[in-house]
Amino acid sequence: MNDVLMNFFDLGQYAQAPLPGNYNHWLVVLSYLVAFIASFTALKIFERAHRHRSVSQQKTWTLITAIVAGIGVWSMHFIGMIAFQLPVMVSHSVGLTLASIVPAVIGNYYAYSLHLSEDRLANFKKTRARVSLKTNILSGTILGAGIGLMHYMGMEAMQLTPKLLYSPVWFAASILIAVVLGIFAMSTYSRSSAIRGAKNELRKIQFVTALIIAAAISGMHYAAMLAARFYPTASTEILPIGSQHQHLWLIYAIVVAVTLIALISWVSSVIDKRFQHNYRAIKQSDKRIRELAFNDALTGLPNRRSLLDYLSQQQQETPENEHLVLFLLDIDKFKVLNNTLGPTLGDLLLQSVTHRLERVALNVHMVARPSSNEFAVVARVQKSNNPVQAQSHALSMAKTLQQELQAPYSLKDYRHQCSMSFGVTVVDSFKKSSEDILVQAALALAEAKRNGMGEIRLYHPEMADAIEKRVKLEAELRQAIETRDGLELYLQPQLDINRQVIGAEALIRWHHSERGMVSPAEFIPLAEETGLIIGLGDLINEQACQIIRQWQQLGLTDLVLSINVSAPQFQQMDFVDKLNSLLKQYEVPAGQLKLELTESVLMQNLDDVIHKIKELKQLGIQFALDDFGTGYSSLSYLMKLPFDVLKIDVSFVRDMFQSVQKEAIVQTIVQLAHNLGLKVVAEGVETEKHFDYLSSLGCDYFQGYLFSKPVAEPDFRKHSKHFK
Structure with a gap:
C-alpha cells in the first residue's frame, strides 16, 4: 500500500528539486474562456431538457448537455497542458487522452440528471420549490469528481521521462476546489427551477453558473498542476525552455473539440430560436384554444363549462357562514330583436349587458354566459337561522340587478329597452353538483318566463317535481301524436x-287513457316549447x-x-x-x-x-x-x-x-x-x-x-x- 502511495504522491522520496515549468498566460486565459463558453452552451442546451415532457427527449438533451460540458472540460485541460511548458520532451497517449473525456461526460450527465429529476418531481407536485440542498451537494460532488477524474486521467496520458508525483496537500485542494465550486455552481443553477419562464433572469443565472463551473474546472486544473512534481531521472534530457514540441494531433484534437463546441452552440442557438418561435406560437394557440373552450367568443365571459367548474370550486371555498347564490337571467324577446333589427344589434346588446354586469355595484364573484341570450351571476349571501332571510336577500339582489339591466341601451342609433327574467337558486348544501345547481336556476328561470316577461322566481323543490311531470307529459304527448291515439x-x-x-x-282535445281529458292550456304550450x-x-x-x-x-x-x-x-x-x-x-x-x-x-x-x-x-x-x-x-x-x-x-x-x-x-x-x-x-x-x-x-x-x-x-x- 505504501509503495502505491509513494508511486503517486510526493512524500519526500526524491532529494533533488523538481523540474521548473512556466505558463503561456494567453493560453491560460484561453483555457478559461473555452471552459466558460462550453459551460454556458451546455446550460443553454440543458434548458431544452426542461422544456420537454417526454422522458426520452429529456434524457437525449441531458446527454447532449453532458457531451458539450465534457468536451469543454477536456479542451480546457489540454489547452492548459499546452500552456504549461517543461524543459523536456512531452507527448501524450492517444487512447488514454481520448478516453479521459469519458469521466467528464459521465459526471456532467449524472449531475444534470439529478437536477432534472427533482425539477420534474416539483412540476408533478405543482410546486415551484427550488432543488433541495441535498441534491445540490450530491450533484456538485459528482460534477467535481468527474472534472477531477478527467484531469488526472489526462495527466496519466502524458508520456515523458521525468517521474510525475503529486503533492498530497495540493492534490486534496484540487479535488476540494472542484467539488466546492461544483456544489456552488449547482446551488446557483437551482434558482432557475423557481423562475423558469423569466427569460432575462434565467440567462443571468446561466451566465453566473457558467462562470462558476469554468472556475471549478480551471481552479481544479491549475491547483492540480501545482500539486504536480516532475522529478528528472537518469534518462531525462533537459531542453531549453520553449524548445519542446507537442504532438500536432493533440493540437488538432483541441481545435476540433473547440470547433465542435462552437458548432453545437450555433446549432443549439438555431434550435432555441425555432423552439422559442414554435413555443410562442403553441402558447398562443393553446391560449386561444383555452379561450374558445372556456370563454365566450363574443363577450369574453366564461362559458357554461367554466361556470360549472367555478361552481364546483366555490362549493369548497364558500365559508360556512355564507350561502352560494346563482342568478340565471334571460333577455326577454331577444329573438325578436335579432330577427327585426339584425344580429349586429343583438350582439351589441349582449356586449352591453356584459359591461353592465361587470360594473354592477354588488358583491358579485363571477359573471358568465352559459348560452345565447342567458347570463349567469354567482354571488354569496350571509347565512342566518331563518333560511327565508337568505332567500329574501337573494331576491333583493336579483331586483337590483334587474333594475340595472332593464335601463335603456344605446345600440348605435337605436335606443332599446328590454325586460329581464331571473331564475335564482340559493345553495343550501355543499353536496350538490354544479350541474344540479345550474339545473335549479334553469328551472326557476323557466318558471319565471312561463309567468310572463320581467319576472323573478326563486327555485323550490316543487319545481323539480313539476319538470319531472312535464317531461313525462311531453313523452306521452309525443307518443299520442305518433300513434294518433286520444x-x-x-x-x-x-x-x-x-x-x-x-x-x-x-x-284539438286530448283524451288521455290515465289522466282523462288533458287541458289544452297544459299541452298546447308544451307542444310549442x-x-x-x-x-x-x-x-x-x-x-x-x-x-x-x-x-x-x-x-x-x-x-x-x-x-x-x-x-x-x-x-x-x-x-x-x-x-x-x-x-x-x-x-x-x-x-x-x-x-x-x-x-x-x-x-x-x-x-x-x-x-x-x-x-x-x-x-x-x-x-x-x-x-x-x-x-x-x-x-x-x-x-x-x-x-x-x-x-x-x-x-x-x-x-x-x-x-x-x-x-x-x-x-x-x-x-x-x-x-x-x-x-x-x-x-x-x-x-x-x-x-x-x-x-x-x-x-x-x-x-x-x-x-x-x-x-x-x-x-x-x-x-x-x-x-x-
Whole structure:
C-alpha cells in the first residue's frame, strides 16, 4: 500500500528539486474562456431538457448537455497542458487522452440528471420549490469528481521521462476546489427551477453558473498542476525552455473539440430560436384554444363549462357562514330583436349587458354566459337561522340587478329597452353538483318566463317535481301524436246573425287513457316549447280534411271549418306542399277550409307569409286574422295581407260593457273590417246582451258559449239545429 502511495504522491522520496515549468498566460486565459463558453452552451442546451415532457427527449438533451460540458472540460485541460511548458520532451497517449473525456461526460450527465429529476418531481407536485440542498451537494460532488477524474486521467496520458508525483496537500485542494465550486455552481443553477419562464433572469443565472463551473474546472486544473512534481531521472534530457514540441494531433484534437463546441452552440442557438418561435406560437394557440373552450367568443365571459367548474370550486371555498347564490337571467324577446333589427344589434346588446354586469355595484364573484341570450351571476349571501332571510336577500339582489339591466341601451342609433327574467337558486348544501345547481336556476328561470316577461322566481323543490311531470307529459304527448291515439278535434259552432250555423272552429282535445281529458292550456304550450306543435299541427290538418270530406258525403257543403296554424308550422318550407297533398287526398272543395293566423305568424318573415297565403288562396283556402287588436301592427298587416275574415279577440268581447271606451273599440274594429271588405267574427259571445249589441254593430258571425262549447263532431251535427 505504501509503495502505491509513494508511486503517486510526493512524500519526500526524491532529494533533488523538481523540474521548473512556466505558463503561456494567453493560453491560460484561453483555457478559461473555452471552459466558460462550453459551460454556458451546455446550460443553454440543458434548458431544452426542461422544456420537454417526454422522458426520452429529456434524457437525449441531458446527454447532449453532458457531451458539450465534457468536451469543454477536456479542451480546457489540454489547452492548459499546452500552456504549461517543461524543459523536456512531452507527448501524450492517444487512447488514454481520448478516453479521459469519458469521466467528464459521465459526471456532467449524472449531475444534470439529478437536477432534472427533482425539477420534474416539483412540476408533478405543482410546486415551484427550488432543488433541495441535498441534491445540490450530491450533484456538485459528482460534477467535481468527474472534472477531477478527467484531469488526472489526462495527466496519466502524458508520456515523458521525468517521474510525475503529486503533492498530497495540493492534490486534496484540487479535488476540494472542484467539488466546492461544483456544489456552488449547482446551488446557483437551482434558482432557475423557481423562475423558469423569466427569460432575462434565467440567462443571468446561466451566465453566473457558467462562470462558476469554468472556475471549478480551471481552479481544479491549475491547483492540480501545482500539486504536480516532475522529478528528472537518469534518462531525462533537459531542453531549453520553449524548445519542446507537442504532438500536432493533440493540437488538432483541441481545435476540433473547440470547433465542435462552437458548432453545437450555433446549432443549439438555431434550435432555441425555432423552439422559442414554435413555443410562442403553441402558447398562443393553446391560449386561444383555452379561450374558445372556456370563454365566450363574443363577450369574453366564461362559458357554461367554466361556470360549472367555478361552481364546483366555490362549493369548497364558500365559508360556512355564507350561502352560494346563482342568478340565471334571460333577455326577454331577444329573438325578436335579432330577427327585426339584425344580429349586429343583438350582439351589441349582449356586449352591453356584459359591461353592465361587470360594473354592477354588488358583491358579485363571477359573471358568465352559459348560452345565447342567458347570463349567469354567482354571488354569496350571509347565512342566518331563518333560511327565508337568505332567500329574501337573494331576491333583493336579483331586483337590483334587474333594475340595472332593464335601463335603456344605446345600440348605435337605436335606443332599446328590454325586460329581464331571473331564475335564482340559493345553495343550501355543499353536496350538490354544479350541474344540479345550474339545473335549479334553469328551472326557476323557466318558471319565471312561463309567468310572463320581467319576472323573478326563486327555485323550490316543487319545481323539480313539476319538470319531472312535464317531461313525462311531453313523452306521452309525443307518443299520442305518433300513434294518433286520444287526440281529437272538437268543433265550436260559428253562427250568422240569424243564428244559422255557417261553420265551426276546430279545437284539438286530448283524451288521455290515465289522466282523462288533458287541458289544452297544459299541452298546447308544451307542444310549442318542445317543437311537437309541428306534428300536432299536421294531425289537426289531416283530421280537419277528414271532417270536411265527411260533411261532403252528408251533404253539408256550405259549412266552413276553421283551424289554427302555429308560427313554427306555417314557417315550414314544405307547409304549402303538405297541405295541398291533404286537399287532394280528401278531395276538399274550395272555400270549405279556413286557416286562422295570429300576429305571431306574421311577425317572422312578412314577404314569405304573403307568398304562402297567395299560394294557398289559389288552392281555395280562406284566411282569418285571429285575436285582432291584441298586437301592435295589425293594421299594417291588414293593408298588406289578403285576409277574408277578421276575428275580434275574446278579451274585447267579454269586457266590452265595462267601459264606454271598450264598446267604442269593438265598434271601431267592426267598422274597420267592413271598410276593408272583410267579414267579422266575434269570439267569446256568452250572453244575449253580447249578441244583441254585436248584431246592432253589423257583426257578421258569432262564436261563444251562448251557443255551444266545443263538442265532438257527431255532437256538433246532432245539435246544430238547436242553435237557433
